Amino acid sequence: MDSTPHVRPDPRRVAQRLDGNALAGMLDAFAGLDPALLLLTCGHCGRSAALAEWSVEMDAAAAIVRCRGCTRTFATILRRDGGIEVRAAGGSISTPSAV
Amino acid sequence: MRTSDWLAARVADAVPDTAHGRRLTLAVPGWPGNAPGQHLDIRLTAPDGYQAERSYSIASSGPGESVEIAVDEIPEGEVSPYLVRVAEPGDALEVKGPLGAYFVWDPADPSPVQLIAGGSGIVPLLAMARARAAMSAGAPFRLLYSVRTAADALYRDEVERLGAAGLDVTWAYTRQAPTGWPGRVGRLDAERIAQATWMPAQHPLTFICGPTSFVEAAADAMVAAGHDAARVKTERFGGS
Numbered sequence: 581m582d583s584t585p586h587v588r589p590d591p592r593r594v595a596q597r598l599d600g601n602a603l604a605g606m607l608d609a610f611a612g613l614d615p616a617l618l619l620l621t622c623g624h625c626g627r628s629a630a631l632a633e634w635s636v637e638m639d640a641a642a643a644i645v646r647c648r649g650c651t652r653t654f655a656t657i658l659r660r661d662g663g664i665e666v667r668a669a670g671g672s673i674s675t676p677s678a679v
Numbered sequence: 680m681r682t683s684d685w686l687a688a689r690v691a692d693a694v695p696d697t698a699h700g701r702r703l704t705l706a707v708p709g710w711p712g713n714a715p716g717q718h719l720d721i722r723l724t725a726p727d728g729y730q731a732e733r734s735y736s737i738a739s740s741g742p743g744e745s746v747e748i749a750v751d752e753i754p755e756g757e758v759s760p761y762l763v764r765v766a767e768p769g770d771a772l773e774v775k776g777p778l779g780a781y782f783v784w785d786p787a788d789p790s791p792v793q794l795i796a797g798g799s800g801i802v803p804l805l806a807m808a809r810a811r812a813a814m815s816a817g818a819p820f821r822l823l824y825s826v827r828t829a830a831d832a833l834y835r836d837e838v839e840r841l842g843a844a845g846l847d848v849t850w851a852y853t854r855q856a857p858t859g860w861p862g863r864v865g866r867l868d869a870e871r872i873a874q875a876t877w878m879p880a881q882h883p884l885t886f887i888c889g890p891t892s893f894v895e896a897a898a899d900a901m902v903a904a905g906h907d908a909a910r911v912k913t914e915r916f917g918g919s
Contacts, residue, residue, distance in 0.1 A: 614780035632781035633913065640731075 609675050623670035625650035630676070647671075685722060685773040686710065690766050691745065699752040700799065700833050701763045707744050707774055715740035715806040716783040716886065719748070719776030723758060733758040736802035736888070736914070737777065738834070740810050746774070749833050751799035782886065782914045786810055786817060790884045790910075793876045794822040795897050797889020798831070803914065804888055805834050808841055821883075823875040825851040825867055825893065849875035867893075869900040879905035884912070891915040 610618070616632040627649035634654065635646045645654045656667040692704035713719075718736045725731075739747040752763040766772075784792060784807040792811070794804040801824060811817050822841075826832040829852070842848035851871065856864050863871070877883035885906060887897045894915045902908045 614778075616779045616781040630781055632779065 610673075613675060617676050619674045619676050620645075620654060621672045621674070622647040622649060622652060622654060623672065624652040685775050688746075688772050688774045690768050690770045690772070692768060693766060696749060696833050697751075697831055697835075699763065699831075700749060701752075702738070702747060702749045702833075703762060703766065705746045705748065705772075705774065707746055710744045710746055710774075711777070712742040713737055713740055713746070713777035714780075714783045715786070715810040716803045717777040717779050717806075718782075718803065719746065719774045719778060721748075721758065721762075722773040722775070723761060724773070731757045734778070734916075736800075736806070738802045738805050738809075740806045749799065749802050751833065782888070782912055784810065784884075784886065786814060788884065789818050791819045791877050791881050792821070793883045793885040793901075794820065794824075795872070795876070795885065795887040795889075795901075796822065796824045797887075797893030797897070798826060799833055800887075800889030800893070800914070800916070801833050801838070802888075804886055805837070807886065808838075808846055812841055812844060812846065819847075821847040821849070821875070821877060823849045823851065823867075823872065825853060825889070827854040828852060829857045851875075867897065867900075869903065872897060872900045873904050876901070876904075879907075882907070882910070884910050886912050886914075888914040889916070 616630065618631045619628060620631055620634060621628040625647060627647055629648070631645075633648065635648050637644045637646065641659055643657045645657065646652065647654055653669045654671050655669055658665045658667070686707050686709050688705045688707040690703060691706040694702045696702050717740070718734050720732050720734050722730055722732045735748045735750060737746055738749055739745070750759050750762040753759045782803060792807065794807060796804045804822065808820060808822060811820050822838070824832065824838060829835065832838070838848060851862070851867050852860065852864050853866050854864070856862065876885070883906070885901055887894050887901075889897075894913045898911050898913050901911050
């Protein structure tokens, strides 16, 4: 039986000052996931869909991810020195609910 | 294995399928197998070091280190003319994959499946139909396959065979139908899509693949007819 007095703040709601290392485990959920399944939500019109359903304009240098609802740019993904640079424009990225 | 690795591959077989399309079997040592509907990236490197990459749907599925694709030539294209006209057995290229967990059919899902293909959009849908045909009992499948003319249809013979073996196939011709074809020639409209597909009450899982404008029109028609948008999965390629 819970005998804790209910005057203490909910520990889940008290912010702690940490560094980015603390996010490694939380964001690890993104790492092993097929990017096509990531749920993107447009910050402009609110449309939400898997990355697989977004509009992409691509050439050898870059891919522009645009919303099918309002055509706003969500992100620009550039090929850079053998790697990838993602320039976020607007909206949110979440894991699908099953993950 | 991580999908970020490029794998060395060789063309094992190259078979003309249409006047502008060819089926290629690639031998890919280390290929981990793939689910029906997935795709891969192909990278070609020119003698001067210039590289070009493109995505291609996979017509095969399951375990093994042999991967089948079918390529429709895009005139003025950079990669497809090479794959359709030039590449020969023994030629080297690189592949990355399998890619994409979204446009994938799960053989354990008993839901009725509606496949809607526009042109070379048949490739990932054929992988699904083949996987279904290889099962003794699985979900009921229907295929609506839109092509310009009969001669333009990739995998025409195999689709006919799958039809004879029980796959419910509806052909649609946008330019010219075979002699004696009873249907109407022209772009698919909502009425013809509704006639050739499962009804919304049957709660099918729908996979639509083709050129962007075809996919947008077909998906809009399915949703307008009452299908759950979340169960209408699409894969678009090229142009508009």
